[in-house]
Amino acid sequence: MLNLFEREKLDLQSLSPSDTAINVEGLNLWFGKKQVLNDISMKIPKHRITALIGQSGCGKSTLISSFNRMNDLVDGCRYLGKVEIDGRDINHSRENVARLRASVGMVFQRPNPFPMSIYENVCYGLKLQGMSLRRTLDDSVEQALRDAALWEEVKDRLFEPANILSGGQQQRLVFARALALQPDILLLDEPTSALDPLTTLYIEELMISLKKRCTVIIVTHNMQQAARVSDYTAFIHQGELIEYADSDSLFTMPVKKQTEDYITGRYG
Numbered sequence: 001m002l003n004l005f006e007r008e009k010l011d012l013q014s015l016s017p018s019d020t021a022i023n024v025e026g027l028n029l030w031f032g033k034k035q036v037l038n039d040i041s042m043k044i045p046k047h048r049i050t051a052l053i054g055q056s057g058c059g060k061s062t063l064i065s066s067f068n069r070m071n072d073l074v075d076g077c078r079y080l081g082k083v084e085i086d087g088r089d090i091n092h093s094r095e096n097v098a099r100l101r102a103s104v105g106m107v108f109q110r111p112n113p114f115p116m117s118i119y120e121n122v123c124y125g126l127k128l129q130g131m132s133l134r135r136t137l138d139d140s141v142e143q144a145l146r147d148a149a150l151w152e153e154v155k156d157r158l159f160e161p162a163n164i165l166s167g168g169q170q171q172r173l174v175f176a177r178a179l180a181l182q183p184d185i186l187l188l189d190e191p192t193s194a195l196d197p198l199t200t201l202y203i204e205e206l207m208i209s210l211k212k213r214c215t216v217i218i219v220t221h222n223m224q225q226a227a228r229v230s231d232y233t234a235f236i237h238q239g240e241l242i243e244y245a246d247s248d249s250l251f252t253m254p255v256k257k258q259t260e261d262y263i264t265g266r267y268g
């Protein structure tokens with residue numbers, strides 16, 4: 001059931017620009033004096049799910065946060081190297097960061113609905129973008145909630161506070177909030193680690209269905225999850241990209257010993 005959108009394997013080394021969602025070239029990143037990312041180069045394919053795995057503190061969240069410049073919010077952060085989206089260097093001083101963050105959405109580990117109604121949560125970003133027509137907002141909210149598989153559960157209480165929802169419902173609400181902006185890329189930072197197994201399955205199916213319309217990048221500590229949902233997996237160790245391959249190969253025939261040790265639970 002989960003492999004509905006299986007496609008041919010792409011050669012990650014020679015991805016064409018039209019197949020590339022994000023092109024990372026020689027990315028180094030420091031928080032103060034501490035180097036957290038070390039010369040990372042990788043091309044992330046469009047309309048696929050790419051998983052980032054690795055020990056706690058290896059730099060996974062920092063790496064995905066460099067895809068929508070969330071690290072800009074951290075004092076003392078500096079970087080060298082390139083992150084290109086649609087051929088644009090997103091770190092260029094002329095980059096419109098608000099527009100970047102709308103097209104590269106992010107969902108975090110813990111559901112973080114805003115302290116407002118379910119409806120207002122979903123249309124928050126749309127209103128910021130200037131959408132004000134009630135009818136258009138209503139349609140967008142309904143569509144985003146349907147896309148996040150939450151509509152049926154909330155359609156009769158859209159104007160109630162979002163915090164009355166269960167944890168799993170709140171996480172789907174956060175997905176709806178990101179999806180309402182029709183992102184090209186969705187960054188998911190351990191999106192199911194606070195959820196029960198059934199809701200996790202729900203969210204995994206949602207991720208797979210999202211591939212049709214956007215590129216999904218997921219940070220996960222759950223190896224089974226990475227193997228189940230992702231097309232490609234990158235293993236990161238102490239800020240370095242150790243191995244990056246299609247998930248079938250990486251999980252069944254890892255090339256590097258460090259990858260094998262990690263996926264077999266010998267460390268981490």
Ligand SMILES: Nc1ncnc2c1ncn2[C@@H]1O[C@H](COP(=O)(O)OP(=O)(O)OP(=O)(O)O)[C@@H](O)[C@H]1O
Nearest residue numbers: 031036054055056057058059060061062063074219
């Ligand atoms: N805001 C920050 N200021 C300073 N150091 C930071 C900051 N955020 C992260 N770091 C450090 O950068 C390194 C990488 O952290 P990061 O959160 O990217 O790792 P991770 O692989 O996502 O870890 P986890 O799996 O535990 O979430 C860690 O050593 C962490 O302490």
